Amino acid sequence: MWKWGKRLSILASILLMAIIVSACNRDDAPGKVKIEFFQNKPEAKGSFDKLISRFNQEHPVIEVIQVNPPEAETVLLTRVVKNDVPDIVGLGATDTYSILAQSGIFTDLANTELPRTVDPIYLKMLKDVTGADPVYGIPYAANANGVMYNKTLFKEMGLQVPKTWDELIATAQKIKAVGKIPFYFTYKDDWQTNLPFNALGPNLVGIDFFLQRRENQVTFQDKYREVAEKQLELLKYGHGDNFGKNYADGNRAFANGQGFMYIQGSWAISEIRKANPKVELGFFPLPTGNDEQAVKLVSGIDTLLAVSESTPHKKEAEEFIAFLLKPENSKQYITEQTLFSAVKGVTQDDPSVAELLPYFKSGRVIDFADHYIPKAVQLNSIVQAFLQNGGIDAYLAKLDSEWDKVANRR
Amino acid sequence: MNKRLTAFYWMTVPAVLLFFIFLTLPALQGFYYSLTNWNGFGHQYHFVGFKNYINLFQDDNVGNAYWFTFKFAIVVTIAINVLSLLIALGLNAKIRFRNFFRGIYFLPNILSVLIVGYIFNYLFSNVFTIWGRNLGITSLSTNILGSEQLAWVGVVIVAVWQGIAFNTILYLAGLQTIPTSLYEASNLDGAGKWREFWSITFPLIAPFFTINMVLAMKNSLMVFDQIVALTNGGPGRATQSISHLIYTGGFRGGEFAYQSANSVIYFIVIAMISILQLRFLQRREMDN
Numbered sequence: 001m002w003k004w005g006k007r008l009s010i011l012a013s014i015l016l017m018a019i020i021v022s023a024c025n026r027d028d029a030p031g032k033v034k035i036e037f038f039q040n041k042p043e044a045k046g047s048f049d050k051l052i053s054r055f056n057q058e059h060p061v062i063e064v065i066q067v068n069p070p071e072a073e074t075v076l077l078t079r080v081v082k083n084d085v086p087d088i089v090g091l092g093a094t095d096t097y098s099i100l101a102q103s104g105i106f107t108d109l110a111n112t113e114l115p116r117t118v119d120p121i122y123l124k125m126l127k128d129v130t131g132a133d134p135v136y137g138i139p140y141a142a143n144a145n146g147v148m149y150n151k152t153l154f155k156e157m158g159l160q161v162p163k164t165w166d167e168l169i170a171t172a173q174k175i176k177a178v179g180k181i182p183f184y185f186t187y188k189d190d191w192q193t194n195l196p197f198n199a200l201g202p203n204l205v206g207i208d209f210f211l212q213r214r215e216n217q218v219t220f221q222d223k224y225r226e227v228a229e230k231q232l233e234l235l236k237y238g239h240g241d242n243f244g245k246n247y248a249d250g251n252r253a254f255a256n257g258q259g260f261m262y263i264q265g266s267w268a269i270s271e272i273r274k275a276n277p278k279v280e281l282g283f284f285p286l287p288t289g290n291d292e293q294a295v296k297l298v299s300g301i302d303t304l305l306a307v308s309e310s311t312p313h314k315k316e317a318e319e320f321i322a323f324l325l326k327p328e329n330s331k332q333y334i335t336e337q338t339l340f341s342a343v344k345g346v347t348q349d350d351p352s353v354a355e356l357l358p359y360f361k362s363g364r365v366i367d368f369a370d371h372y373i374p375k376a377v378q379l380n381s382i383v384q385a386f387l388q389n390g391g392i393d394a395y396l397a398k399l400d401s402e403w404d405k406v407a408n409r410r
Numbered sequence: 411m412n413k414r415l416t417a418f419y420w421m422t423v424p425a426v427l428l429f430f431i432f433l434t435l436p437a438l439q440g441f442y443y444s445l446t447n448w449n450g451f452g453h454q455y456h457f458v459g460f461k462n463y464i465n466l467f468q469d470d471n472v473g474n475a476y477w478f479t480f481k482f483a484i485v486v487t488i489a490i491n492v493l494s495l496l497i498a499l500g501l502n503a504k505i506r507f508r509n510f511f512r513g514i515y516f517l518p519n520i521l522s523v524l525i526v527g528y529i530f531n532y533l534f535s536n537v538f539t540i541w542g543r544n545l546g547i548t549s550l551s552t553n554i555l556g557s558e559q560l561a562w563v564g565v566v567i568v569a570v571w572q573g574i575a576f577n578t579i580l581y582l583a584g585l586q587t588i589p590t591s592l593y594e595a596s597n598l599d600g601a602g603k604w605r606e607f608w609s610i611t612f613p614l615i616a617p618f619f620t621i622n623m624v625l626a627m628k629n630s631l632m633v634f635d636q637i638v639a640l641t642n643g644g645p646g647r648a649t650q651s652i653s654h655l656i657y658t659g660g661f662r663g664g665e666f667a668y669q670s671a672n673s674v675i676y677f678i679v680i681a682m683i684s685i686l687q688l689r690f691l692q693r694r695e696m697d698n
Binding site: 073074077078080081099103187189190240243249374381384386409 | 447449450451462465469531534535536539551552553554555556557558642643644645646647648650658659661662663664665668
């Protein structure tokens with residue numbers, strides 16, 4: 001008995017020590033403000049780590065911590081339920097952002113210096129997505145959705161970059177005629193099927209369509225037939241197993257020269273280079289019609305920065321965002337991630353996207369269609385099902401009925 | 411006597427409390443939310459009565475998920491039980507390396523469903539297709555998970571492959587409860603192997619058959635991980651199970667209340683099926 005008592009007391013004192021030590025650790029630097037930066041891009045974790053460590057060095061009283069869980073949007077939503085909103089949130093300008101902004105969990109930053117450093121075209125995009133005037137998020141980086149092509153293969157066959165829809169189809173036919181793969185489709189992942197949708201829709205129908213659809217003034221059945229037909233047309237020029245390959249398979253295959261063109265976003269460039277660093281890539285906007293001048297590049301906000309309404313450290317959070325928006329820091333980020341900066345005057349110099357720069361310069365950009373479609377509609381699976389069975393009428397009717405159902409449930 | 415009773419109370423009361431806090435209370439809360447239009451994270455919501463339930467019965471996505479799930483569950487339950495009974499009979503016989511084989515067959519149960527799913531996903535897309543092409547079978551040369559008509563077969567294969575392990579163990583346990591003297595007696599009477607199985611083995615493991623049927627059915631009605639890892643409900647919604655629909659719509663689609671209503675219905679359905687199955691199969695046990 002005696003022995004046990006002694007052992008227990010030793011154990012208890014060890015526990016007590018541990019508690020004291022851990023309690024000390026928690027407050028090791030009195031007066032230091034810890035702020036949490038939550039972001040949703042696993043690809044960008046390393047880049048942000050570098051920027052954060054520089055920021056922490058320059059600001060001895062602030063410590064920024066990065067959080068980047070898998071399925072970040074879902075995690076963020078559950079944390080909002082628990083009233084545990086991260087101090088700073090980095091997120092794409094998607095429907096999730098729109099819902100969160102409308103629920104009033106972000107601070108209005110309109111009266112700070114921050115919006116003045118970024119390109120107004122992106123601020124307008126955010127306003128359109130949320131349908132609200134306050135600036136709940138600061139655009140940070142933008143991406144592009146278009147057609148990637150293998151420059152080496154194009155040169156070998158003497159092909160030109162197509163500028164119109166007819167040229168695009170003619171190019172694809174030429175490639176198919178020699179038994180090669182014109183487009184490498186990766187439609188096992190349903191989100192891949194909406195990439196052509198995102199390029200065709202805004203160009204052929206326009207973004208206003210969605211604002212009118214919200215008011216029930218138009219329907220997909222009236223306006224989206226051409227989009228559907230063109231998507232089916234593209235499918236003829238794929239490979240043998242369009243629905244059997246996923247995004248990761250596609251990046252690997254395209255990097256190794258299977259497939260001349262790849263309808264994809266600029267976010268895939270770094271992944272493709274991982275698979276084959278020597279591949280020579282080019283990038284052009286998907287030509288959606290036959291008027292060369294009317295084609296706009298589809299570009300959306302890849303990351304925007306928002307500050308929680310409930311955080312006690314708003315000033316520090318704004319300071320961190322101002323730091324990220326500094327031209328040299330933004331430049332470093334977009335160079336590593338092959339994205340485009342929302343900050344005025346910062347340009348992307350990577351040769352693979354050089355063909356896109358004129359579009360950014362002259363403002364010929366337009367937002368993704370799916371940023372305006374409620375998530376509950378589950379656009380991706382509808383488009384994927386349509387491409388499998390090819391029934392245009394049923395597909396357009398489905399888009400309308402799902403939209404109405406979701407609107408009715410809200 | 412009194413003292414012994416206190417001990418039993420000490421065992422039951424905390425269990426009841428824990429059960430109530432972690433299972434009953436959330437279920438009641440879920441029912442409460444199913445009567446609102448809460449999106450899952452906003453600060454405000456309104457009561458909408460039974461509107462969610464009415465919408466549920468008009469939603470063909472829900473009907474589609476139920477149809478897929480039932481089709482899937484019936485096929486998987488039958489396949490698992492037939493195969494695991496066969497394997498258990500083999501493993502119970504006096505064969506060489508019996509323990510080694512038992513270990514091998516139990517292995518799939520230890521692995522995480524998600525990891526197994528991702529491995530099979532790779533096999534379906536990059537290995538089986540090459541085999542199919544080399545053998546000249548066109549239907550195998552494309553990934554079956556990418557086809558609206560065949561994707562469910564792929565999910566069934568993985569679910570059965572993994573589900574067999576656990577049910578085999580239960581059947582093995584059942585087979586070992588049968589006294590060998592019965593077999594010796596039937597041997598003397600000159601009964602064949604087939605007769606032996608139907609007249610002795612099967613009736614005596616009937617309780618195990620019942621529990622295996624109910625467990626396999628319940629597990630496959632709640633199929634989720636395999637779907638996430640293999641098809642994510644696709645192509646289109648061809649392989650979307652009910653739990654996957656509840657997850658995608660409720661947590662990612664911002665329709666928490668609507669999918670809460672779905673899960674209330676789903677709970678009732680599963681409970682009813684399990685009760686019916688138990689009653690039917692237990693009556694069969696007694697008949698024998």
